[in-house]
Amino acid sequence: MDIESRIERAHTWHVAGRSRAALDSLRQLVRDVPQSTRARLALAELYRDLGHAEQAGRWSALTPEWATDRERRAFAVFLQQWSVDPYRVLLLPRYEKLPRLPQPPRRPSVNRRLASSIDTQHAAMVGPEWVRQPALGLWVAGWAVVSMAFVVLVVMMLTAWAIASRDAAESALARDVGLAITSVGVLVGAALLLPSELLARNWPQVCTLIFISVGSGFAFVALGLPALFSGA
Structure with missing residues (x-):
């Protein structure tokens, strides 16, 4: 079977919902004909369609003008994070000349680091795009909620410390409110x-989140914090 026929077969599988089989088929095609730019771009295009920017940048490395800035950046971050043999990453034989690989900035800005984290999380997730995108949005929102919860805790604890000498009851209330908001925030954030962690099949992280959720709920009840919301 020639290259175009194998690419067409993989495309048919992808359209039919068999994306994993299509990816496996195209990866094998690249192994069989590593010099074929057509095979590499077909694999990169499939990864792009699935939302894997890192892999799209990887398999289009022989023709970097094909990739988007986001894909090149995601692949550069991958190369930076993992000490890997570029020949092995690109499935190139040793006698082939390596292409010019993308280089990440030495000191990425906060925005770039956040974009890199989101790209990495998205690339690790499995499933259709209409499921992965909302899950990724929830993942970003979750970290925002957790961060804000701890900001509130620090502010309320400082407030409680500042007024402790004047009004012990108000100080205790400020502390309890801070603990209540933080525990609820951590629970919601988790x-x-x-x-997203389930779709990424990151089981240690899933277990940690479940443990944190149970712990936050237990602490919320054990400290008698529900009374703050019931008005008791």
Whole structure:
């Protein structure tokens, strides 16, 4: 079977919902004909369609003008994070000349680091795009909620410390409110993070989130914090 026929077969599988089989087929095609730019771009295009920017940048490395800035950046971050043999990553024989690989900035900005984290999380997730995109949005929202919860805790604890000498009751109330908001925030944040980690099949992280959720709920009840919301 020639290259075009194998690419067409993989495309048919992808359209039919058999994306994993299509990826396996195209990866094998690249192994069989590593010099074929057509085979590499077909694999890169499939990864692009699935939302894997890192892999799209990887398999289009022989023709970098084909890739988007986001894909080249995601692949550069992959090369930076993992000490890997570029010949092995690109499935190139040793006698082939390596292409010019993308280089990440030495000191990425906060925005670039955040974009890199989101790209990495998205690349690790499995499933159709209409499921992965909302899960990724929840993942970002989850970290935002957790961060804000701890900011509130620090502010309320500082407030409690500042007024402790004047009004012990108000100080205790400020502390309890801070603990209540933080525990609820952590619980909500963990729930928002969970779908993305499940799709990424990151089981240690899933177990950690479940443990944190149970611990936050237990602490919330054990400290008598529900009374703050019931008005008791």
